[in-house]
Amino acid sequence: MTSASHEPGQDPPADKPGRSVEDFLRARAERRRERIRGQLARDRQGDHLVPTWVMAVAVAAMVLGWLYLVISS
Structure with a gap:
């Protein structure tokens, strides 16, 4: 007769504490809050590679270029 095996270093399923x-x-919510706090702390340091306004101008230029191609064709 064989018993159910488990990975070495892990408790058998019957010995696991119930959550x-x-x-x-x-x-899960606490881990998410910690990730958000960490991201906000990094963002507030201000060491961004590209300023936000440059990214906004680039996106606007791409959208306007795409609209020009759609309208002119």
């Missing part, structure tokens, strides 16, 4: 759905969702 409720609320605990799982709470932990």
Whole structure:
């Protein structure tokens, strides 16, 4: 008779502590909040490679160029 095997270094499924759905969702939300906080902290440092207004002008130029091609053809 063979028993269900598990990976070395891991507890068998019966020994795992149970986590409720609320605990799982709470932990997931906290990880997301930490990622957002980290991103905001990096963004506030201001060491961007390209200023926002340059990116906005580039996008506007591409859209206007595309519209010109669509209208003129």
